[in-house]
Every structure is written in C-alpha cells, then in structure tokens.
Amino acid sequence: MNIEKLPTGIEAFDHISDGGLPLGRTTLIAGSSGSAKTLFGAQFLAMGIMLFDQSGVFVTFEEQVDDIRKNLRSFNWDIDTWEKEGKWVFVDGSPKEEDSITVGDYDLSAFRIRLEHAINKIKAQRVVIDSIGSVFTQFPDMHTIRRELFKVAMTLRRLHATSIITAERTEEYGEISRFGVEEFLADNVIILRNVLNKEKRRRTIEILKFRGSNHIKGENPFTIIPDKAIVIIPLSAMELKQRSSHVRVTSGVPKLDDMCGGGFYRDSIILVSGATGAGKTLLVANFINGIREKGERCLLMAFEESREQLFRNAKGWGQDFEKLEEDGYLKVVCIYPEVSSLEDHFINIQEIVKSFKPDRIAIDSLSALTRTSSEKGFREFIIALTSFLKHEEITGMFTATTPLLTGGASVTEGNISTITDTIILLRYVEVYGEMQRAISVLKMRGSKHDAAIRQFTIDSQGMNIGEPFNGVSGILTGNPVVVKQNN
C-alpha cells in the first residue's frame, strides 16, 4: 500500500519524496544546529499558502515570533498579509522572560488545546512544530514531556494535519535525535545535514524513512538561495524520466561528424579532454557554430576565459560570437568558479537554461569547477547536471583539462567519464621532433565511430581534421613511438 502524499511545493523535494510529505501524518525532521530545519518548516507552510492556498500553523518553542517574521520577510514571503488573512498562525511557545518554578505534576494540555484551537480556527492543513529540543529545555521532566509529545502527535493525527516536527542532532552521522522522540514519530524521518568537508560546506537532505511509501534513498545536496530558500538538487529522481534520442546534431566540424558516425546524439553529453591549448575551446567554438545548421540556440558557460578573450579567439577561427549573441542564438555567461558553491552554480545554470531555452550548452571548462568542491560534491553536480540536460533534451559539451601536456587522465575525467555519452580526446603528439595535434573519438555510446587517431590543424577557418596517424603508436599514453611499416 502506498500512503497518499501532500505536495510540499518545495522544489525537487516532491520528486525525491515521490509526491511530498505523507498526508495527514507527522514527519520528523532532524538535523544539527544550522542545518536549516526551521527554514524547511517555514518553507513548507509558505509554499502551502502560495501554491496550494492551504493555511498553516507554525509552533515555535525556540525562536521568538518576531525573529521568525523577520527571517520570512528576507525570503520575500509576505508573512504580514498571511497573518492578517488568517493563512498563517503562530503558536508562541518560545521561552518567556519571567521566572518560572515547578511545583508538582503538570502536563502540556494547554499547549495541545492552543494548537488544536489554532488549527481549527484557520482550518490549517499544514503544521510545523519547531523544535522538540527546546521543549525539553523549557520543561526538564523528560518522562512527562515524552508522554506529552506523544499526545501532541496523536492530536495532529486526529486533526489530519500534515505536520513537521523538528529535532536537534548532536552529530551529523549518529542517532536520529537527542531525545529519542523518533520512537513515536518514527514512521517518517528526514535528516538535514550541514557537513564541513575539506573546508567546504555541503548541505544535504536524506529521507531516512517514509513508512509504507516510496521515496528516493540517499543524500541529495541542497542549497539556500535568497529568493527561493531551500532548493534541493535531486541526483536520481530526474534520471528516471530520461529518454534516449536518435536524432543527430552536427558537431560543427563535418569531418568530426563522420568520425562520430553522423554527428552527436541530440540529448547526449560530450566530454572533450585535452591539455591546455590542445584545441578544446576551438572545438567548443565549432560546436557553437553548429547551431547555424538548424537555427538552434546555444548557451556557453565560460569558467576560465573572459568574454573578450573568448570573442577574440572565436574571431581568429572565423566565427562572430558577437553577432550570434545579438541575433539571440547564443548566450555567453562568464563566471569565476569561486564566486559561489557548486550547488549554486547548478541552480544558476538551471535558471538560465529555463529562461534562454537553449538546444545546446557548452561548459568550458569543467575542470575549473572542481576547484570549488569536494570530489563527491563534484560528482553529484555532474550527475544532477547531466540528468537535467538530458531531461531538457539539450546537447551538452563539457571540456576537461588534463594536467600533462601530452595527456594523462584528469580528476574531472575520472569522475565523469562514465556519465558522458561521448568522449573526444585532443592530444599533442611529438613525431619526428615536431609537435602535431591529434583528435580521437574514444567513446560514442550507441553508435559506430571512427577508431582512428587523426591529425588536425588549426587555421583561420577553425579545425581541419586530416588523416590518421599511420605508423605511430602510444599517442594516448603520451609516448608516441614510430612503428616501422611494411610498405
């Protein structure tokens, strides 16, 4: 049996949770301090109001109501109007200034009555309680509070409110929460993490369990951006819907199309690997030029060179990027990789793709992006990006810089070569004391391709691919040897 879900409206969360939060149930959201638990809860209510016209109750045991209002406004959420219109109600359980002592037994029935009253008053479908830990700080009797929280959970269930209860964790990988509350809230558990790894912060969300219901397993990275709050980057959800296209598009170099058996597949990802100056950006320029054939649009994300450099180089190869951009066929975005995290770069690319709607995208170079992330984070970025591009049926060309002039594998390649559909190698080859350039299609998923390593030259028209290197072996390993031929 699959439990009905309530779409949260939080981008991508509804993907990874296979539809949202379990309808009419309580979900425990556990996370260390600063893991964005409160924001997740607030966003759940805000999206309910903005997208589904569902009202919500926010219970705070920790932060003062005014501070929360301030935070909400910073995300451009119109909390003041929502409160006026009865779409959002606070139940304030935050600690008060007055002294308080305890004499004798007590229960939290006043809180339960207030909660029920608030839910009924605005017919709330969504409830957030933030956070359990603060209840225990205010009321020291563990046993009583656990019993009371159990009753709160029962009240929420009786009222069919889809609810979030947040709880603190002391470590990122350990027991679910500090207070053992998962014993009675254990049906649905989500964990938010904010891990510091190699000087880089990485936020992830993991659905630990949704009893009786599907969800994507494992951690998915997320980021917090000013006008959208939490944005999750699903790693696997999007892959499920990938189609495989048999439509071919030109690489912009007729001879390279031949080598690939008739061009690139439309929804494929092409990795171009080579040392610095080996002709990667040239290949990108040709790839961009390929849009002329069918009047397509291309987005170029440049992480290494400035606009001026790029345009000047393209001119040298006989291509006018400026004109292409003026006519709306090309969009060039130059950003330093270091300006934001990889997650934010991903969201940025996604936004540009959604507004510009390109048929092709070129990223020059991916290697520059590895500087801003851990290896794991980088791999996730590539998975998310390629899934997204395939889903949008965009042809993608990524470049990777090899550390050695004569070849060798780069970190970038090691991470992504299995994810890409086509790999093109550009290498320097020393033959008879002369530097020559070589191009080879190493891999072409789902198609025949030329196995030869061919020579190429660069002139004012761009790339000219010539004959195979006959009689030379060891090019790819960087140790070319001339083999005697029998003619």
Added chain:
Amino acid sequence: MGVKTLQSKMGKHILELYVNGSSLTSVEAIETLQNICEEHLHGNCEVEIVDVLKNPERAEEAGILAIPTLIRKWPLPESRIIGALTIKSRVLAGLGITNGNTH
C-alpha cells in the same frame, strides 16, 4: 506609581490560575491556592481561574503551555509556578509570601 505602591503596601495579590477542566492536577492546584488565599493572605487576594478548554485564546495571550500554571500578576515582577502546587511551602516561597504575612 502611586496607586501601585498603595496596592503593594496593601499587599494584595493578583493571581491567575490556568487549569484544564477538572483534571486531577487542576483540582489539586485550585484547592491549594484557595487554601493559601484564606489561611496565608486572609482573603486579601484576587484569584482568577481560567479554564483553557473554554478559553483557549486566554492561554494563547498568556503563552501558557503547561497545566496547571499559576501567574502572580501582582506584586511585580510577574512570575509563574507550573505544576499541581503540591508542596505548599514551595508555593508560598514562589509567591513571595512569608509565614502568613505578606511583604
């Protein structure tokens, strides 16, 4: 300030007790408080008993979570005692009442 000082000198206690219907702890707290009012304050007190079941809004305004909760509104500063008020001496101390006298 004049009136307040006067009130303070009169030693009148203004108290609010938040209860939940006739739950066991609520009944216990009401009994203890009535006893304190009669024996220790000699009726020189105003006690309002608020049933949160009937008046959830009052509980909301006062930010009450636990039942029973006793609030000393006067004399200042405001203070709260949570629980069934089972130990009278501690309640008296909490309310600032010393041995049958008011201060």
